[in-house]
Amino acid sequence: MELLLASAIGLLAAAGVYLCLRARTFAVVLGLALLSYAVNLFVFVAGGIRIGQPPIVGAAVAMADPLPQALVLTAIVIGFGMTAYLVVLSMRARATTASDHVDGGDTPR
Amino acid sequence: MTQSALLYALVALPFVGAALPALLHARGRTMIGWAAALVPIAGLVLLWLLGSQVFDGGAWRVSVPWIETLGLHLSFRLDGLALLFCGLIFVIGLLVILYARYYLAAEDPLARLLALLLAFMGAMIGIALSDNLLLTLVFWELTSLTSFLLIGYWSHRPDARQGARMALAVTGMGGLALLGGALLLGDMAGTFEISELVRRGDTIRAHPHYAVALVLILVGAFTKSAQFPFQFWLPNAMAAPTPVSAYLHSATMVKAGIFLLARLWPALSGTELWFYLVAGSGLVTLVFGAYTALFRHDLKGLLAYSTISHLGLIVLLLGMNTKLAAVAAVFHIINHATFKASLFMAAGIIDHETGTRDMRKLAGLWRYLPYTAVLATVAAAAMAGVPLLNGFLSKEMFFAETLTLRDVGALSWIVPAVATFAGVFSVAYSTRFIHDVFFNGEWDASERVPHEPPRWMRIPVEVLVALCLLVGMAPNLTVGPILAVAGASVVGGTLPEYSLAIWHGFNLPLAMSLIATVLGLVLYFGAQRLYNLHAFEGRSPWTGARLYQIVIVSLTKFARRFTHFTANGSLQRQVAVLVAVMLAVGWWPFAGGIPERVLDRYTPLDAIAVIGWLVLVIALGATIAMHRQRLTALILVGAVGLMVAAAFAWFSAPDLALTQLTVEVATILLMLLALPFLPATTPIESSRLRRARDGVIAAACGLGLGGAAWWMMTSAGSSVSSEHVARSVPGGGGTNVVNVILVDFRGFDTYGEITVLVVAALGIVALLAGAPSERESGEAPAFRPAMLALLARALLPLALLLSAYLFLRGHNLPGGGFVAGLITGAILAVLYVGNGAAWSRRQLPLDFPGLMVAGLAIAAATGLGAWLFGRPFLTSAHGHVHPPIIGELHLATAALFDLGVYLVVVGVTMLILEQLGRLVPRREVDS
Structure with missing residues (x-):
C-alpha cells in the first residue's frame, strides 16, 4: 500500500513539474494544481497511513495523525486561492499582451 | 549604584548627544559647534568622576542580561585601558569638533557632520567600555557604518563615495571574520565576558581551534587598523573632510583594531603563531608605510601612509610577546594620537589657506604662516622621534624592544635593522612634510595670500602640540599614571619594570635613533637634490586598491553573467533552473547513501485502493497526453482531484476529503469561467529535445518526492501530535x-x-x-x-x-x-x-x-x-x-x-x- 501511495505521489509530482515547464499559462495552471495534489498527499502521508481510524477522539482505539491533516486542510484552501489568482493573472496577461505565452510573447526565447 | 548609572550614562551620552546638532541645525554654526562640544566635555567630567578608583588599580563594571541564550550581556567595564581610550576619544573629539566648526565651508552642513561624528564617538566609546565580546562586535559594526557616512560626507564627490565604499567593504569583511573568531573564542573560553575570558588564556591557547580563531580575529583587527595586506583602504579614505581624517585616522577608528589586540593580549598572545602573524604583519606594515609615505605628494596621503606605518609599529610591539613591548605599544598609542591629529589639522589649515594639499605646488609658506609652521614642525619632529618630544620616548622603547627579540634565532638582527630602516624613512618623510611646504621655494602670492587661521582653528593644534612637548619633557608627571594603569590592564596584572626617563645614557637604542635621524635627513635632501621627489610618479599596477577594484569588478561581472544565465527573461528557463537546483539540494543529504532505518511498516494492499490508483494513473496519463485540448484536460484534472479526495477519505481523513471535494467543485467552476478568455488549444512549441529535457527533470522530481514519501511512510517515527490528541478534549473542548x-x-x-x-x-x-x-x-x-x-x-x-x-x-x-x-x-x-x-x-x-x-x-x-x-x-x-x-x-x-x-x-x-x-x-x- 505504501508503494502504491508513494508511486501516486511521484507520478503526480512528475506530471505537475512537466506541465509547469510548458510555455502556455493554462498548462502551468494545471501543472501547479497537480503539483499541489502531490505535495498535499506527501505531507498527509508523513503521519503514516491508517484505514478506518479518523482522528476523532473516541471513534477508534488508534487514530490517524491529526497534525498533517490540519496542515493539509488549510493548504487545500490556500491552493484554491492560489489557483484562482493564477487563472485570473493569466487571463489578464493575455488581455494585455494578446498572447498566453508565459513570457508574454509568441516568440519562444 | 550611582557609579553604574554613570557608566551607562557614559555609553549613552554621545548617542543621545548626536541628536543635539541635528535638533539645532537651523541655528548658527557657533551654537551647533558648542552644543556638540558639550558632549565630550560632559564625557570627560564623567570620566573624572569615575577615574579615581581606576587610578588606584580598580575597575568599574556593570552588567545587565540582554539576550541570555546567546551569552550577550550589556556589560561595560572601565579599567585602565578603557579609561585611556575614552580619554583620547573625548579629548581629541572635543578638539576636532572645535576645529571642524571653522574648517567646514559655509555650504557644507555642519550639523550633519557633527551629528555623525558624535554617533561615531559613541560607537568608539562602546568598543572601549564593552566587557562582552559580542557587544564589542555590535559597536564595532557601528563604527564601520558611521565611518562610512563620515568618509562619504562630501557625497557629491566620486572619490569620497568610492573611498567610503572601499572602507566599508574592507572593514565590513573584517567584521564578519571577527564575528566568526569571536564566536569561536567565546566557545573555547566558555564565556563572552572579556574580563573573564582574558583569565582563561591557557585554556584558549591550548585549544585545537586556537589557530582558526586567532586568524579570524586578526583579519578583523588588521582590516580595521589598516595592517598589511589590508592597508589600502586608508589612503582612499582621505577623501573625507580633514577633521574626520584627524579623528578617525589618527586617534580612533584605526586604533579600534589595536585596542582589540591589546584587550585580548592576555588571552591570545604568547604563542609562536601570534608572534609570526602579528609581529610579521606589523613589521611589513611599518616598513611599507614609511617607505611609501616619502613618495606621496598629497599632504594627507603622506600622513595616511605614515599612520599605516605607525600602526604597524604598534602592532609589531604587541606581537613581540613581552609585557614591556605591550606597555611600549600603549605608550605609542597615546603619542601617535597626539602628534598625528595635530599634523592632520595642520594639513587642513594649509589646505584651507592655500586651496591645495599638493606638495609639488606648495612652497615657501613660512613667510605667510610662521605660527602654523612652528606648530607643524614640532608635531612633525615628534613623528620623526626627535628628543624632548613624546615620539622620541616611545620610539626609544620600541628600538630597545627590538633588540631583546630572541624568537627568530640567528636572524635576530633583522628586526632592529628593519626598524632602523623604517626610522630613516620616518625622519625623511617628516622632514619632507615641513621642508616641502614651508620652505623649498617661493609661494606665488599673486593668486592667493594665505593667512594664519582663526583662533579656534589654531587652539586644537596648540593643545595637541603642547601635549607632545609636555609628554616629551616630563613623561612621569603627565602620562606616567595613566600609562601605568592602562599598561597593567593590557598585560593583565603586574607591570614590568620600565623607566620613562628622557636620558638613558649612551646605548644601542640611542645610536639607532641617531643613525635614523642622520640618514633620514641625508635621504630626504639627497633624494630631493639628486632625483627631485616632485617628479616621482611611481604607480605600481599591483597596489592593494587595484586588486580590490579587480575583485569588485569581476564579482559584478560574474553576478551579471550568472543572473543572465538564470533569469534571461524566459520563465521556462527560470523554472527549469529553479527545479534543477531544488533537486540538487534535495539529493545532497543522501549523496553519501540512505541512512539506516529503524523499522519497516507495510500495510496490506486492498482492491479499492488499487482501483483508485489505476483511475488516478490513467487520468494523469491522459492529462499529459491531451493537455493541449484544454477542456478535456480540465475534466481529466478534475478526475485526478476526485481520486485524491477519495484517497483522503479512504485513509482516515474525512475532513480533508470533504474539503478537497468542495474545493474541486469550486476550482472546476472557476476554470470553466476562465476558459472562454483563453485559447481553446495549446500549440506545440517546445522542441523534442526540450520536451525530453523537461521529462527528465520531471521524472527526477517524481522519483525524489515519491521515494521520500515511501521512505517516510515505511520508517518508524514518533509524531509530535500526541500532545494535540491528549489535549483536544480537555483543552480545546472538541473531539475532532x-x-x-x-x-x-x-x-x-x-x-x-x-x-x-x-x-x-x-x-x-x-x-x-x-x-x-x-x-x-x-x-x-x-x-x-x-x-x-x-x-x-x-x-x-x-x-x-x-x-x-x-x-x-x-x-x-x-x-x-x-x-x-x-x-x-x-x-x-x-x-x-x-x-x-x-x-x-x-x-x-x-x-x-x-x-x-x-x-x-x-x-x-x-x-x-x-x-x-x-x-x-x-x-x-x-x-x-x-x-x-x-x-x-x-x-x-x-x-x-x-x-x-x-x-x-x-x-x-x-x-x-x-x-x-x-x-x-x-x-x-x-x-
Whole structure:
C-alpha cells in the first residue's frame, strides 16, 4: 500500500513539474494544481497511513495523525486561492499582451 | 549604584548627544559647534568622576542580561585601558569638533557632520567600555557604518563615495571574520565576558581551534587598523573632510583594531603563531608605510601612509610577546594620537589657506604662516622621534624592544635593522612634510595670500602640540599614571619594570635613533637634490586598491553573467533552473547513501485502493497526453482531484476529503469561467529535445518526492501530535482533533491563512479592474439550462442546511468552517451559473467583500478577546450550557473563530467567482 501511495505521489509530482515547464499559462495552471495534489498527499502521508481510524477522539482505539491533516486542510484552501489568482493573472496577461505565452510573447526565447 | 548609572550614562551620552546638532541645525554654526562640544566635555567630567578608583588599580563594571541564550550581556567595564581610550576619544573629539566648526565651508552642513561624528564617538566609546565580546562586535559594526557616512560626507564627490565604499567593504569583511573568531573564542573560553575570558588564556591557547580563531580575529583587527595586506583602504579614505581624517585616522577608528589586540593580549598572545602573524604583519606594515609615505605628494596621503606605518609599529610591539613591548605599544598609542591629529589639522589649515594639499605646488609658506609652521614642525619632529618630544620616548622603547627579540634565532638582527630602516624613512618623510611646504621655494602670492587661521582653528593644534612637548619633557608627571594603569590592564596584572626617563645614557637604542635621524635627513635632501621627489610618479599596477577594484569588478561581472544565465527573461528557463537546483539540494543529504532505518511498516494492499490508483494513473496519463485540448484536460484534472479526495477519505481523513471535494467543485467552476478568455488549444512549441529535457527533470522530481514519501511512510517515527490528541478534549473542548488544531492550537496559523485568502481575492479584484463586464454591456443573452436553474434553487436551502450542520458539528465530527464555507460557496456558485448573476444578486443581495471582511474581523476579535482575560492572543475557552428544549449545548469561543473562517471562505469564493462570472468575452463585446 505504501508503494502504491508513494508511486501516486511521484507520478503526480512528475506530471505537475512537466506541465509547469510548458510555455502556455493554462498548462502551468494545471501543472501547479497537480503539483499541489502531490505535495498535499506527501505531507498527509508523513503521519503514516491508517484505514478506518479518523482522528476523532473516541471513534477508534488508534487514530490517524491529526497534525498533517490540519496542515493539509488549510493548504487545500490556500491552493484554491492560489489557483484562482493564477487563472485570473493569466487571463489578464493575455488581455494585455494578446498572447498566453508565459513570457508574454509568441516568440519562444 | 550611582557609579553604574554613570557608566551607562557614559555609553549613552554621545548617542543621545548626536541628536543635539541635528535638533539645532537651523541655528548658527557657533551654537551647533558648542552644543556638540558639550558632549565630550560632559564625557570627560564623567570620566573624572569615575577615574579615581581606576587610578588606584580598580575597575568599574556593570552588567545587565540582554539576550541570555546567546551569552550577550550589556556589560561595560572601565579599567585602565578603557579609561585611556575614552580619554583620547573625548579629548581629541572635543578638539576636532572645535576645529571642524571653522574648517567646514559655509555650504557644507555642519550639523550633519557633527551629528555623525558624535554617533561615531559613541560607537568608539562602546568598543572601549564593552566587557562582552559580542557587544564589542555590535559597536564595532557601528563604527564601520558611521565611518562610512563620515568618509562619504562630501557625497557629491566620486572619490569620497568610492573611498567610503572601499572602507566599508574592507572593514565590513573584517567584521564578519571577527564575528566568526569571536564566536569561536567565546566557545573555547566558555564565556563572552572579556574580563573573564582574558583569565582563561591557557585554556584558549591550548585549544585545537586556537589557530582558526586567532586568524579570524586578526583579519578583523588588521582590516580595521589598516595592517598589511589590508592597508589600502586608508589612503582612499582621505577623501573625507580633514577633521574626520584627524579623528578617525589618527586617534580612533584605526586604533579600534589595536585596542582589540591589546584587550585580548592576555588571552591570545604568547604563542609562536601570534608572534609570526602579528609581529610579521606589523613589521611589513611599518616598513611599507614609511617607505611609501616619502613618495606621496598629497599632504594627507603622506600622513595616511605614515599612520599605516605607525600602526604597524604598534602592532609589531604587541606581537613581540613581552609585557614591556605591550606597555611600549600603549605608550605609542597615546603619542601617535597626539602628534598625528595635530599634523592632520595642520594639513587642513594649509589646505584651507592655500586651496591645495599638493606638495609639488606648495612652497615657501613660512613667510605667510610662521605660527602654523612652528606648530607643524614640532608635531612633525615628534613623528620623526626627535628628543624632548613624546615620539622620541616611545620610539626609544620600541628600538630597545627590538633588540631583546630572541624568537627568530640567528636572524635576530633583522628586526632592529628593519626598524632602523623604517626610522630613516620616518625622519625623511617628516622632514619632507615641513621642508616641502614651508620652505623649498617661493609661494606665488599673486593668486592667493594665505593667512594664519582663526583662533579656534589654531587652539586644537596648540593643545595637541603642547601635549607632545609636555609628554616629551616630563613623561612621569603627565602620562606616567595613566600609562601605568592602562599598561597593567593590557598585560593583565603586574607591570614590568620600565623607566620613562628622557636620558638613558649612551646605548644601542640611542645610536639607532641617531643613525635614523642622520640618514633620514641625508635621504630626504639627497633624494630631493639628486632625483627631485616632485617628479616621482611611481604607480605600481599591483597596489592593494587595484586588486580590490579587480575583485569588485569581476564579482559584478560574474553576478551579471550568472543572473543572465538564470533569469534571461524566459520563465521556462527560470523554472527549469529553479527545479534543477531544488533537486540538487534535495539529493545532497543522501549523496553519501540512505541512512539506516529503524523499522519497516507495510500495510496490506486492498482492491479499492488499487482501483483508485489505476483511475488516478490513467487520468494523469491522459492529462499529459491531451493537455493541449484544454477542456478535456480540465475534466481529466478534475478526475485526478476526485481520486485524491477519495484517497483522503479512504485513509482516515474525512475532513480533508470533504474539503478537497468542495474545493474541486469550486476550482472546476472557476476554470470553466476562465476558459472562454483563453485559447481553446495549446500549440506545440517546445522542441523534442526540450520536451525530453523537461521529462527528465520531471521524472527526477517524481522519483525524489515519491521515494521520500515511501521512505517516510515505511520508517518508524514518533509524531509530535500526541500532545494535540491528549489535549483536544480537555483543552480545546472538541473531539475532532483536526478541527481543534485548526481553530485552537494552531489558530494563529489559520488566522494567517484566511488573511492570505482575503489578499488573493483582493488581488483578483484589482487584476480584473477595468475589464469589460456584464454590468456595462447589459444582460448577457446567455443560454441557461432550465434544469440547472430550477435544481439550484431547490438545492439551495438543503445545501445551506447541510453546511450549517457541518459547521456546528465541526468541533467534534468531520466538518467545520472551511468545509461549511466551501459548500455554501459551491451552492451559491451553482445558483449563479444556473440563473445568471443579475437574478441571483437580486434575489440574494449578499455583499461578498463585506462578508469576507466581517469574517476576518470576527476571527480577529475572538483572538483579541482573550486579552481581556489576560491570556495570549487566540486563547480559547469553552463550557457547557443547558438551554431548554435543545438540552445540553457545548459552546467554545473557538466556534466563533470558526464562524470567522466560514464567512471568509464564503466571501472569498463568491467574490472570485462573481468577478470572473461577470466578465464578457471580447468577441461578445465586439459583436
